[in-house]
Amino acid sequence: MIRRALLTGLTIAACLGAAAPVYAQVTREPLSPHPDPKSFARGLFGEAEIGTLVFLGGGNRDLGPGTVLGLRAGYEIVRFVAIQLHGLGSTHETRFPGRPQAGQLLQLYQASAELKLQIRIRQVAVAAMGGAGYARLSTNLLGTTGLTDPDRRTSQVLLAGGGLDYHTLSRHFSFGLCGLWARYAAIAVPGAITATAYARYTF
Amino acid sequence: MARQRAEVRAGLGLAIALAAAACNANEPVYFAPRGPAIAGDPGATGTGGAYGGGNLATQVVTLPFRAPDQDERARLRDEAQRLELPRVAWLRRSDVRLSLDYTITNLDRAPGVAQVLVNGANEVTRYDVEAILAAYAMAGTREEDQIVLSLFSGKPIEIPAGATVSGSVREDDFDEMALDLFALGMFNEEYAALLINHSHVNPKGLEMVPRQAPVPALYEIVVTLVANRTMEINFLVRVRDQGNRLRSGDQPLFAPEPMTFVPPIAP
Numbered sequence: 340m341i342r343r344a345l346l347t348g349l350t351i352a353a354c355l356g357a358a359a360p361v362y363a364q365v366t367r368e369p370l371s372p373h374p375d376p377k378s379f380a381r382g383l384f385g386e387a388e389i390g391t392l393v394f395l396g397g398g399n400r401d402l403g404p405g406t407v408l409g410l411r412a413g414y415e416i417v418r419f420v421a422i423q424l425h426g427l428g429s430t431h432e433t434r435f436p437g438r439p440q441a442g443q444l445l446q447l448y449q450a451s452a453e454l455k456l457q458i459r460i461r462q463v464a465v466a467a468m469g470g471a472g473y474a475r476l477s478t479n480l481l482g483t484t485g486l487t488d489p490d491r492r493t494s495q496v497l498l499a500g501g502g503l504d505y506h507t508l509s510r511h512f513s514f515g516l517c518g519l520w521a522r523y524a525a526i527a528v529p530g531a532i533t534a535t536a537y538a539r540y541t542f
Numbered sequence: 543m544a545r546q547r548a549e550v551r552a553g554l555g556l557a558i559a560l561a562a563a564a565c566n567a568n569e570p571v572y573f574a575p576r577g578p579a580i581a582g583d584p585g586a587t588g589t590g591g592a593y594g595g596g597n598l599a600t601q602v603v604t605l606p607f608r609a610p611d612q613d614e615r616a617r618l619r620d621e622a623q624r625l626e627l628p629r630v631a632w633l634r635r636s637d638v639r640l641s642l643d644y645t646i647t648n649l650d651r652a653p654g655v656a657q658v659l660v661n662g663a664n665e666v667t668r669y670d671v672e673a674i675l676a677a678y679a680m681a682g683t684r685e686e687d688q689i690v691l692s693l694f695s696g697k698p699i700e701i702p703a704g705a706t707v708s709g710s711v712r713e714d715d716f717d718e719m720a721l722d723l724f725a726l727g728m729f730n731e732e733y734a735a736l737l738i739n740h741s742h743v744n745p746k747g748l749e750m751v752p753r754q755a756p757v758p759a760l761y762e763i764v765v766t767l768v769a770n771r772t773m774e775i776n777f778l779v780r781v782r783d784q785g786n787r788l789r790s791g792d793q794p795l796f797a798p799e800p801m802t803f804v805p806p807i808a809p
Contacts, residue, residue: 443572479571
């Protein structure tokens, strides 16, 4: 038994000793450690976002912050310019201290067209965007408080903001953060800030 | 590829339709009175001996419903014939869900007690406490013998000086008011028993009401604050218009002329 094990060991040692040395062979240029944004997909894209919407000034006293869900669809005309359609909805609980309007739920829906300018540096892109559209309130509650005209539910909205996009190197996918300031023509609040995180798929 | 695109388009269309439906399914509409009502203010509506000598203030909200169109009138006639009733209501409590939120502020320097009363009218019957008091006065009934009940009577609330309290009259309270007023409009024999008892606990006074008859909803809401100090009530009527009855645009306004309820008064 011991003799057989010794023989096997000697055979393995002989094989290893007789093997020729192996050298790495370079057949092409090594890959660049920096990704090339030109290889990222470009053109039609869609985004799904989630975040929060906070009213500014007196609006923050009367309307609580709300959860935002939104969708964007757009097209990159050139690598640094895109046009996009944006829809979002948010839910808020009213505050109105000492008034019967307190504690009601209110939804705000927005649809807007936006222009986006962005600069991409490797995986990261910095964007500025602006747009205009319409907002709709789910109820006429604000009309009973003087924040809107009575029974007014729609308002023009102007949007401006920016974003930070991080590409995953998987060609189609990227993630990012977006912040938008909104000004509502028919709602007597100084404005609102929307902060969202998004996932994006470029076709 | 073309099939995939068609599926995507169909999915998008369905998502948009569902989102639009979700936006409109349960959106309430709010109606506020012209201003707050102040009980105990020199300009308030008066004092009521029948309410225990408290100061009264009343505000009325008349909800703007649309009149039925020709087809809807025909359907109402058909339904009345089928149910063998003289008429059926256009505004029904199953279609028009009402609730009320209020705040009461004690404007006095001393604590006080406040109570909220709600009355109103459906398209057939108006329940007016002032009319009931007038009927008692006409009949020469002594004040202590008068029974003056409201369709809804909130519990008396103690309010510290300068404080504000809030409360609600819920949808099920309005359901009960609607049923009671419907019964009172048809058979007024059990007036007090009907209003004192909750229909789920003791359906006294409802025996003669046909079960299949649609119960009319209130379209006029009269809110009264009774307080022993100077107090202010602010309120908001919340309507969930599940039957698409609220008037919009230039639709013709529904303007019924209900009969005022008068209880049977023994001479």
